[in-house]
Amino acid sequence: MLNERKHKIAVVGCGNIGKSVVRSVLASKDLELAGIVRRPGSLRIPLPPEFAGIPIVSSIEDLECVETACLTVPTRCVPEYAEEILSLGINTVDSYDIHGELIRVKKRLNSIAKQMGKVAVISAGWDPGTDSVIRVLMEIMAPSGITFTDFGPGISMGHTTVVQAVPGVKDAIAMTFPKGSGLHRRIVYIVPEENADFSVIRKTVISDPYFCNDETVVIRTDNVEMLRDLGHGVIIGRKGTSGISCNQRFQYEMRIDNPALTGQVMVGAVRAGLRQAPGAYTLPELPLIDFLYGDRDSLLERLV
Amino acid sequence: MLNERKHKIAVVGCGNIGKSVVRSVLASKDLELAGIVRRPGSLRIPLPPEFAGIPIVSSIEDLECVETACLTVPTRCVPEYAEEILSLGINTVDSYDIHGELIRVKKRLNSIAKQMGKVAVISAGWDPGTDSVIRVLMEIMAPSGITFTDFGPGISMGHTTVVQAVPGVKDAIAMTFPKGSGLHRRIVYIVPEENADFSVIRKTVISDPYFCNDETVVIRTDNVEMLRDLGHGVIIGRKGTSGISCNQRFQYEMRIDNPALTGQVMVGAVRAGLRQAPGAYTLPELPLIDFLYGDRDSLLERLV
Numbered sequence: 001m002l003n004e005r006k007h008k009i010a011v012v013g014c015g016n017i018g019k020s021v022v023r024s025v026l027a028s029k030d031l032e033l034a035g036i037v038r039r040p041g042s043l044r045i046p047l048p049p050e051f052a053g054i055p056i057v058s059s060i061e062d063l064e065c066v067e068t069a070c071l072t073v074p075t076r077c078v079p080e081y082a083e084e085i086l087s088l089g090i091n092t093v094d095s096y097d098i099h100g101e102l103i104r105v106k107k108r109l110n111s112i113a114k115q116m117g118k119v120a121v122i123s124a125g126w127d128p129g130t131d132s133v134i135r136v137l138m139e140i141m142a143p144s145g146i147t148f149t150d151f152g153p154g155i156s157m158g159h160t161t162v163v164q165a166v167p168g169v170k171d172a173i174a175m176t177f178p179k180g181s182g183l184h185r186r187i188v189y190i191v192p193e194e195n196a197d198f199s200v201i202r203k204t205v206i207s208d209p210y211f212c213n214d215e216t217v218v219i220r221t222d223n224v225e226m227l228r229d230l231g232h233g234v235i236i237g238r239k240g241t242s243g244i245s246c247n248q249r250f251q252y253e254m255r256i257d258n259p260a261l262t263g264q265v266m267v268g269a270v271r272a273g274l275r276q277a278p279g280a281y282t283l284p285e286l287p288l289i290d291f292l293y294g295d296r297d298s299l300l301e302r303l304v
Numbered sequence: 305m306l307n308e309r310k311h312k313i314a315v316v317g318c319g320n321i322g323k324s325v326v327r328s329v330l331a332s333k334d335l336e337l338a339g340i341v342r343r344p345g346s347l348r349i350p351l352p353p354e355f356a357g358i359p360i361v362s363s364i365e366d367l368e369c370v371e372t373a374c375l376t377v378p379t380r381c382v383p384e385y386a387e388e389i390l391s392l393g394i395n396t397v398d399s400y401d402i403h404g405e406l407i408r409v410k411k412r413l414n415s416i417a418k419q420m421g422k423v424a425v426i427s428a429g430w431d432p433g434t435d436s437v438i439r440v441l442m443e444i445m446a447p448s449g450i451t452f453t454d455f456g457p458g459i460s461m462g463h464t465t466v467v468q469a470v471p472g473v474k475d476a477i478a479m480t481f482p483k484g485s486g487l488h489r490r491i492v493y494i495v496p497e498e499n500a501d502f503s504v505i506r507k508t509v510i511s512d513p514y515f516c517n518d519e520t521v522v523i524r525t526d527n528v529e530m531l532r533d534l535g536h537g538v539i540i541g542r543k544g545t546s547g548i549s550c551n552q553r554f555q556y557e558m559r560i561d562n563p564a565l566t567g568q569v570m571v572g573a574v575r576a577g578l579r580q581a582p583g584a585y586t587l588p589e590l591p592l593i594d595f596l597y598g599d600r601d602s603l604l605e606r607l608v
Contacts, residue, residue: 020546024546103608128608135607137438140572140595242561247561250558253555254552255552261445264446282604285593301407
């Protein structure tokens with residue numbers, strides 16, 4: 001494996017997750033960066049000094065020999081980018097996070113991927129993503145019972161992006177707090193633009209599909225800088241029955257740098273994508289060992 | 305799926321795990337019992353009343369149309385049984401638990417399985433098994449760092465079986481206690497046979513590969529009945545780095561009826577085995593969604 005050619009990866013978008021993907025690719029032994037694809041409007045925003053030397057382009061077609069593109073654009077733009085890039089004959093990995101839509105997106109990408117002989121790994125973040133794997137695993141172990149997923153406290157990047165795009169919002173941060181039993185409170189801190197009608201902003205946020213199913217508190221503030229912290233976490237618990245034995249108890253908890261984890265999972269998904277038959281896959285549909293770098297037997301010997 | 309023919313399963317062996325497999329098969333909608341295979345010497349041992357009506361035979365060849373055999377014989381006998389049953393053209397699932405040997409066993413079974421166009425799922429218990437999946441998942445999320453697996457407190461069925469087979473042992477129970485950081489203490493309670501040399505028994509136990517790597521305390525007692533309790537558990541923790549972000553913290557904990565969980569995981573593995581290309585697989589090599597019963601898209605919609 002050590003003498004194998006490195007696989008060439010493009011990172012599309014260069015926000016928090018894009019930067020994390022770049023760092024995880026730089027830390028990997030089997031992958032290398034073909035380049036970063038940024039929107040022309042973003043090209044002036046400076047990148048971290050350790051990114052010096054990485055080609056920056058405004059179209060993925062300006063990069064050569066890209067095998068996989070990691071899509072770190074806003075989640076709502078993911079399906080369009082993925083379709084376009086798969087059609088160029090390039091594998092895609094994304095961390096698309098709209099739970100209710102992802103099976104539909106998977107079907108769209110599945111047919112293009114098959115047609116092109118390529119692979120799309122979708123929703124390769126932590127939720128959906130690695131948390132989905134945990135939920136499936138817990139249901140394998142105790143098929144009847146109840147699972148709850150309690151997020152936070154932490155800033156939700158997806159929710160924050162949605163709020164920042166609301167007309168009249170100058171800056172914003174959306175935080176998620178666990179209420180227990182799988183219920184959450186969203187607290188949205190908003191710096192409105194001058195002359196903006198805050199009650200309209202509030203209504204727009206509360207009725208957005210990202211927020212309308214949770215208790216949402218919208219708070220007006222003049223500064224969100226002091227709230228910035230990319231730490232996040234989750235507790236997933238299940239109480240269920242295996243066979244006829246009740247009270248089987250499972251709990252998974254993590255406390256993590258949110259974009260760093262997402263970036264790392266996407267990089268694992270790049271590897272897994274290169275090892276599958278053409279099509280679109282979510283994480284529970286993939287053999288997990290395919291996400292790791294290294295000799296298969298040695299990995300299994302150490303981890304099984 | 306509801307109208308599909310049920311898959312016929314044989315359970316080989318009928319100890320704690322065998323009984324649990326039977327119960328999990330009875331609770332499943334897509335599997336049915338072809339029968340239970342017991343050694344002629346065990347045929348007199350009564351089975352639970354709810355097992356009435358299940359064919360009991362002394363050879364798997366006495367059962368018809370078996371698609372998968374769940375091997376619940378003592379772990380050291382598993383490779384031989386698996387080879388024999390795969391050679392009959394029947395898928396196998398086992399919970400083989402000798403970590404240092406399982407890749408070798410996998411290779412042996414892999415060639416027979418491929419030759420016969422069948423599938424062997426090996427080490428489909430909780431450790432190795434679902435815990436292996438957790439360890440792989442944690443390493444995907446934070447490729448560098450340290451993982452520890454802390455078992456117990458609980459009776460180790462594998463270790464108990466080993467001790468019960470030591471000459472001069474009338475009855476025994478082997479318990480595992482977590483010392484933290486992945487280290488364990490084994491406490492072995494032994495009722496010796498009259499005239500047995502206890503110091504020889506102690507030496508045999510302590511030098512057995514199952515015990516020689518852990519602190520092992522051997523205690524002589526005249527009754528182990530009061531210690532019987534099939535509850536067990538594990539904590540798996542990882543502290544590691546994703547990209548350049550350190551202090552990523554992951555913890556998984558479960559408290560479970562030990563044989564009930566193993567039986568349930570084996571039943572999931574039966575399903576997964578029926579969905580793979582011929583060969584031998586450990587759990588991290590299989591898509592987890594294949595372990596669940598139900599419409600694929602509905603499962604993904606609910607769990608991803």
